[in-house]
Each structure stands twice: as C-alpha cells, then as structure tokens.
Amino acid sequence: MDTVDVFAALASPVRRELIHLLLDGPHSVNDLASHFEMRRPSVSEHLKVLRDAGLVSEQRSGRQRLYRLEAGPLMELSQWLTPYERFWRERLTGLRELLDETEEDERGGA
Numbered sequence: 001m002d003t004v005d006v007f008a009a010l011a012s013p014v015r016r017e018l019i020h021l022l023l024d025g026p027h028s029v030n031d032l033a034s035h036f037e038m039r040r041p042s043v044s045e046h047l048k049v050l051r052d053a054g055l056v057s058e059q060r061s062g063r064q065r066l067y068r069l070e071a072g073p074l075m076e077l078s079q080w081l082t083p084y085e086r087f088w089r090e091r092l093t094g095l096r097e098l099l100d101e102t103e104e105d106e107r108g109g110a
Contacts, residue, residue, distance in 0.1 A: 006073050009053035014038075015046050022056060022069035029065060 009015055014036065021032055033043040047067055050056040054073045059066045 005053040006055065006077050009049050009055055012046065012049075014043075015050055018043070018046055018050060018067075019055060019069060019074075022067060026059070026066040026068045029067065032067065 010019070017035070018032060021027060021035060029040055029044055029047065032047070033040040036043060047056060047058070051058055051067075055070055056067050057070050059068065
C-alpha cells in the first residue's frame with residue numbers, strides 16, 4: 001500500500017463521503033452522484049482517484065458499473081496510524097494528569 005496515495009485520495013471531503021456511502025454496499029455511479037450537487041462525470045473522476053488508490057473496486061453489471069468499498073487499504077492505514085494514536089493518547093493522558101494536579105494544588109492552596 002502506498003500511504004501517500006491513500007492519504008491523497010482521502011484528502012477530499014467528496015471522496016470521504018463516497019467511501020462512507022459505499023459502507024452500505026455496492027452502488028452505481030448514478031446512485032452515488034444523486035448524493036452530490038455535481039454532475040456524474042465529476043463523481044466518476046473522484047471514483048477513479050479512489051480506485052487508483054485501491055479504496056474502491058469497479059464491477060460491470062450490464063450497462064452500469066457498480067463501485068464497492070475495498071477495506072484492505074483502510075485497514076493497512078489504520079495499522080500504520082496505530083503508533084501515532086498511542087503517542088497522542090499518552091500525551092493527552094499526561095496533560096490530563098498535569099491539569100488534575102494543578103487543579104488540586106489550586107484548591108488546596110486557596
């Protein structure tokens with residue numbers, strides 16, 4: 001997985017919303033486009049970026065194309081982010097403890 005491609009694909013709010021819509025299962029481009037105030041070709045361009053990043057797959061069903069969420073890159077991204085989540089959780093816990101100590105000192109000193 002190229003995390004740069006995945007991050008770039010997810011940088012757009014439109015593409016994040018497309019990913020969210022695909023959580024329910026496969027959708028046609030027309031169905032997906034109905035959720036946006038943009039033309040179908042624009043939605044297709046966003047889907048192409050997601051497909052190139054491996055986040056969605058495309059399957060032809062008759063004359064229409066169905067798009068499906070591919071969770072693999074999201075799982076890999078989650079695993080890549082885990083150490084950073086741990087880092088920030090520890091930092092915020094430390095901050096919470098410091099603030100609690102400060103609050104106790106202020107109450108005790110008043």
